[in-house]
Amino acid sequence: MAITWSNQYATSVPEIDEHHKTIITQLNTLHDQMKQGKGKQEIISTLEFLTTYTKMHFAAEEKLMQDYRCPVAELNKQQHVEFIQKVVAFGKRFEVEGASPTLTLAIQHELTDWILNHILKIDQQLKNCVQ
Numbered sequence: 463m464a465i466t467w468s469n470q471y472a473t474s475v476p477e478i479d480e481h482h483k484t485i486i487t488q489l490n491t492l493h494d495q496m497k498q499g500k501g502k503q504e505i506i507s508t509l510e511f512l513t514t515y516t517k518m519h520f521a522a523e524e525k526l527m528q529d530y531r532c533p534v535a536e537l538n539k540q541q542h543v544e545f546i547q548k549v550v551a552f553g554k555r556f557e558v559e560g561a562s563p564t565l566t567l568a569i570q571h572e573l574t575d576w577i578l579n580h581i582l583k584i585d586q587q588l589k590n591c592v593q
């Protein structure tokens with residue numbers, strides 16, 4: 463089931479919203495590739511892109527929160543570290559298990575749900591800081 467970005471996830475910073483859209487799209491792609499039993503290399507490329515892109519996005523967002531002195535800046539950083547750890551752990555599991563049904567489902571539960579929840583609780587606080 464593909465998750466789509468909607469206005470409820472808007473942060474008031476268009477650049478950040480674009481990043482979030484890309485991350486959600488990549489997570490959907492990863493899920494579909496695993497479900498459809500695509501080749502290992504194809505899935506690894508998506509995981510690598512997702513990791514690199516997410517790190518770039520997190521750095522941009524952290525800078526923004528720091529520049530605008532958002533009260534949640536530190537918490538945001540901590541949660542970003544957690545997410546990257548999740549993605550790395552996911553990649554390791556993929557090396558061992560391949561596209562198992564449990565791992566395919568985990569994208570939804572551990573990565574997509576996590577990021578959406580993070581956007582709603584933390585990233586949206588940008589609305590109060592960026593003016």
Ligand SMILES: [Fe+2]
Pocket residue numbers: 523538542580584585
């Ligand atoms: Fe964030």
